Amino acid sequence: MTNDDQTFARIEALFDIELFTDVKVLIAGCGSGGSSVALQLVMSGVRNFTLLDKDTLQIENVIRHVCGRRYLGQRKIDAVEDVLLDRNPNANISKIEADIMDYRDMESAIIESDVVVLATDNEPSRYRLNELCVKNRKPFVVARVFTRGIGGEAFAYRPGSGGCLACLEMVLARTTFRDGIKEIDLVSEEERQKVYGMEIEEIKDSPGLSLDISFITSFHARFVLDAIARGLPQRPKYLIPIDENYIIWGNRPVHPFKKHFHLQRIDLTPQKNCAVCATESAAHV
Numbered sequence: 188m189t190n191d192d193q194t195f196a197r198i199e200a201l202f203d204i205e206l207f208t209d210v211k212v213l214i215a216g217c218g219s220g221g222s223s224v225a226l227q228l229v230m231s232g233v234r235n236f237t238l239l240d241k242d243t244l245q246i247e248n249v250i251r252h253v254c255g256r257r258y259l260g261q262r263k264i265d266a267v268e269d270v271l272l273d274r275n276p277n278a279n280i281s282k283i284e285a286d287i288m289d290y291r292d293m294e295s296a297i298i299e300s301d302v303v304v305l306a307t308d309n310e311p312s313r314y315r316l317n318e319l320c321v322k323n324r325k326p327f328v329v330a331r332v333f334t335r336g337i338g339g340e341a342f343a344y345r346p347g348s349g350g351c352l353a354c355l356e357m358v359l360a361r362t363t364f365r366d367g368i369k370e371i372d373l374v375s376e377e378e379r380q381k382v383y384g385m386e387i388e389e390i391k392d393s394p395g396l397s398l399d400i401s402f403i404t405s406f407h408a409r410f411v412l413d414a415i416a417r418g419l420p421q422r423p424k425y426l427i428p429i430d431e432n433y434i435i436w437g438n439r440p441v442h443p444f445k446k447h448f449h450l451q452r453i454d455l456t457p458q459k460n461c462a463v464c465a466t467e468s469a470a471h472v
């Protein structure tokens with residue numbers, strides 16, 4: 188970046204974006220969630236991205252994705268790259284056209300990044316990344332939007348202190364927050380289990396307004412900035428640490444949420460009987 192570049196002039200008072208110069212972020216999934224988080228990050232001064240996705244942009248994506256009609260038919264990794272470079276031509280973008288479930292170098296891609304943005308739309312890929320990140324003590328942040336955009340959740344894995352995605356499910360299974368929430372429309376819990384058991388790669392994601400999803404992607408991006416800041420030698424003053432590692436957000440008063448903008452938070456610790464977290468402690472005792 189040249190000294191007279193005013194791109195980040197409006198946020199320079201908040202923190203020194205030069206602190207982000209070497210930070211590398213892996214965007215695992217470039218759909219509406221991953222692309223929105225990537226856009227927020229590049230506009231926050233993050234410069235080094237690896238984009239991973241296997242899909243092309245379809246017409247039904249346009250009302251929720253950061254890329255509009257002009258990118259129809261293009262690979263999402265190319266379309267998102269173009270959008271990121273439009274905001275910061277000095278960004279460094281690597282691209283991987285692959286499916287998370289069968290990409291052989293997934294572990295290397297994780298190891299080479301500082302923070303993983305987990306933005307896929309199905310459980311098998313989330314759990315594969317959860318396992319690889321825990322094994323390699325790599326911070327990741329995942330978010331999900333619930334059916335019809337009634338709300339969603341964001342979770343940050345913090346190696347060494349917080350629980351993992353499997354821990355989270357164990358804890359949530361005992362709360363009201365899993366009661367009535369399904370991520371996938373028109374599929375019963377039983378059917379979903381069956382489908383996942385068959386390892387079908389992709390399941391149609393849940394409908395929801397871009398507006399409703401944007402609350403979740405904002406939390407997602409904010410947790411990613413927090414994860415980045417935790418890894419810096421010097422924490423930027425205005426990026427105050429987020430105490431909790433999980434939030435659940437209700438957009439409107441639909442069960443299990445009681446009101447509009449209903450926020451609950453949890454500080455999740457590793458669960459004693461978590462098989463995934465056991466791999467972290469086994470490898471690093």
Ligand SMILES: [Zn+2]
Binds near residue numbers: 352354462464
């Ligand atoms: Zn765990």
